[in-house]
Amino acid sequence: MFNKKTIEDIDVVNKRVLVRVDYNVPLDNDLNVVDDTRIRLSLPTINYLIKKNARIILMSHLGRPKGVAETKFKLDPAAKRLGELTGKKIKKFDSIFSPEIKEYIDNEMKYGEIIMLENLRFDPGEKANDDEFSKSLASLADIYVDDAFGAAHRAHASVAGVTKYLPAVAGFLMKKEIEVLTSLLESPQRPFLTILGGSKVSDKIQVIRNLLSKVDSLILGGGMTYTFLKAKGYEIGKSICEDDQIDFAREMLDLAKKNNVNLILPVDIVIAKEFDGNAEKKLVSIQSIPADWMGMDIGDKSIELFKKEITAARTIFWNGPVGVFEWSNFEKGTKNIANAIAGSQAVTVAGGGDTLAALKKYGLSSKFTHVSSGGGAAMELLEGKELPGVSSLLDK
Numbered sequence: 292m293f294n295k296k297t298i299e300d301i302d303v304v305n306k307r308v309l310v311r312v313d314y315n316v317p318l319d320n321d322l323n324v325v326d327d328t329r330i331r332l333s334l335p336t337i338n339y340l341i342k343k344n345a346r347i348i349l350m351s352h353l354g355r356p357k358g359v360a361e362t363k364f365k366l367d368p369a370a371k372r373l374g375e376l377t378g379k380k381i382k383k384f385d386s387i388f389s390p391e392i393k394e395y396i397d398n399e400m401k402y403g404e405i406i407m408l409e410n411l412r413f414d415p416g417e418k419a420n421d422d423e424f425s426k427s428l429a430s431l432a433d434i435y436v437d438d439a440f441g442a443a444h445r446a447h448a449s450v451a452g453v454t455k456y457l458p459a460v461a462g463f464l465m466k467k468e469i470e471v472l473t474s475l476l477e478s479p480q481r482p483f484l485t486i487l488g489g490s491k492v493s494d495k496i497q498v499i500r501n502l503l504s505k506v507d508s509l510i511l512g513g514g515m516t517y518t519f520l521k522a523k524g525y526e527i528g529k530s531i532c533e534d535d536q537i538d539f540a541r542e543m544l545d546l547a548k549k550n551n552v553n554l555i556l557p558v559d560i561v562i563a564k565e566f567d568g569n570a571e572k573k574l575v576s577i578q579s580i581p582a583d584w585m586g587m588d589i590g591d592k593s594i595e596l597f598k599k600e601i602t603a604a605r606t607i608f609w610n611g612p613v614g615v616f617e618w619s620n621f622e623k624g625t626k627n628i629a630n631a632i633a634g635s636q637a638v639t640v641a642g643g644g645d646t647l648a649a650l651k652k653y654g655l656s657s658k659f660t661h662v663s664s665g666g667g668a669a670m671e672l673l674e675g676k677e678l679p680g681v682s683s684l685l686d687k
């Protein structure tokens with residue numbers, strides 16, 4: 292349940308509304324937006340505000356500038372794309388706030404008009420959650436709307452600080468993300484299966500721990516598998532492994548038993564002589580990984596084993612590729628798992644940058660019930676953490 296106020300719970304008609312969006316979009320060398328998904332996801336909130344004749348002031352970060360302006364991180368390409376998507380002229384300012392911007396909003400801006408401020412991270416006050424910076428942002432508007440789920444885990448000025456000075460409510464994207472992800476934790480249809488992959492165990496410690504008290508089955512694939520296999524006593528050759536996480540892996544294997552969770556590891560893998568897309572490869576069982584080879588993908592028996600779980604599940608959360616899917620020689624596992632989840636009858640949710648890249652590569656994004664727009668924020672929520680971007684909004 293989402294217990295925070297949304298833009299539908301507050302009167303936005305004719306108001307100056309400051310909207311935090313997540314337009315942290317990839318740009319090419321000519322500064323064109325390569326993937327406009329995040330801009331599209333903000334449209335329900337923006338269109339609602341247009342319909343209500345609000346004056347819409349958009350703000351976002353893009354990339355990782357170091358607190359100063361850099362051309363390659365300016366928001367002009369995002370403003371241009373939003374203009375194309377809404378059919379409206381978007382006035383984009385070259386600063387975050389200035390007397391000129393305030394003057395424009397108060398005296399010239401039309402109802403239903405959209406303006407965009409410059410990249411928030413051009414000012415060190417954003418990441419520092421600086422109070423003066425927050426106040427200056429708030430001084431531009433009557434109401435604050437947070438629709439930037441992808442930044443909800445950051446206690447930055449435009450996410451947290453600004454809410455001290457304006458009535459703060461959620462946009463439609465924020466609401467949807469929180470509803471879907473919390474329903475995984477609170478009321479999943481069972482059996483609830485989570486599939487975690489990716490390279491590192493250390494990135495996913497808290498998620499694994501928290502989910503082991505929520506799921507019925509947990510499949511581990513990808514690079515993180517080998518730390519678990521080593522913890523179980525297998526020889527893993529040169530496979531990626533975090534030796535300092537072996538005790539944690541043992542603890543999680545025990546916790547899974549204690550909680551009656553079916554923790555499933557690959558039974559066979561595709562190995563390579565070196566970490567290279569064209570390296571010599573072969574398929575072996577996990578009992579026979581040669582000392583100088585490394586695991587690169589799950590094998591055919593593992594694919595079948597994982598597919599059986601996927602078919603039985605009624606809720607599936609997936610984060611992290613199960614192999615080095617960027618190389619065609621080692622993408623079979625990830626491609627098959629992605630297709631199996633997409634084809635299942637379950638509620639299917641995916642999150643994380645690499646996972647989204649895999650879904651895009653295989654044209655499967657639209658086949659999932661929900662694809663989360665915020666990798667880091669989604670993982671923190673699933674770790675059981677409170678997100679500053681949510682807790683600071685007005686309660687219902």
Ligand code: AMP
Pocket residue numbers: 488489490491494512513514515531586587588611612613614615616617643645
């Ligand atoms: P992460 O950023 O931790 O989610 O990891 C994603 C990356 O893990 C992808 O770029 C994959 O190529 C990589 N990956 C998946 N399986 C393996 C593996 N067996 N060995 C090394 N890297 C892997």
